[in-house]
Amino acid sequence: MNAVIQNLKQNRAFYARYHAEKGSGLGERNALTGLAPVGLFMKVLGVEIVSNTCVKLEGENPFPWDVTINYKGLKVIRGQQKTEVVFANGKSVATTDPKPLLITI
Numbered sequence: 001m002n003a004v005i006q007n008l009k010q011n012r013a014f015y016a017r018y019h020a021e022k023g024s025g026l027g028e029r030n031a032l033t034g035l036a037p038v039g040l041f042m043k044v045l046g047v048e049i050v051s052n053t054c055v056k057l058e059g060e061n062p063f064p065w066d067v068t069i070n071y072k073g074l075k076v077i078r079g080q081q082k083t084e085v086v087f088a089n090g091k092s093v094a095t096t097d098p099k100p101l102l103i104t105i
Contacts, residue, residue, distance in 0.1 A: 001036060001063075042069075047076055047083075050102075055085050058100040 003023035007015055014034035015025030025034070042048065045067055046059035052072035061067060061078045069076040073088025084094045087105045095101060 004034065004036065007034075045078055047078060049074065049076070052088060054102065054104045056100070056102055057083055057085075057095065058098070060098050 003018035003025075004014065006023050007013060007018070007025045011025060011029075013025065013029045014031060015029060016027030016031035016033050018024065018034070019026055027034075045061060045063070046057060047069060048056040048058075049069070049071050050056060052074045055074070055076060061080055061083075064080075066077060066079045069078070075084075075086040077084045077086075082094055082096050084092060085103050086092045089105065091105050093103050095103075
């Protein structure tokens with residue numbers, strides 16, 4: 001992820017591959033294969049979007065930045081200490097519990 005972010009900031013592009021030590025982009029520019037798989041990213045983040053009215057949360061955000069996910073009017077803001085789920089109808093639920101939770105409206 002650091003290599004992807006570095007190249008986005010410096011070159012404003014994704015690359016097909018990244019140098020393992022330097023993090024520099026290699027191969028085709030703006031190739032979607034250079035992105036981390038979304039499913040893997042979400043699993044590591046501990047978020048599963050079941051539907052726009054149901055979210056499963058587990059564990060904590062392992063990344064040093066807040067992650068915001070938008071899906072069909074649903075918004076999940078996963079911070080270091082707190083996760084907030086905002087549904088399309090405006091209802092909001094916040095939690096700091098790392099145990100598995102199912103949040104629905």
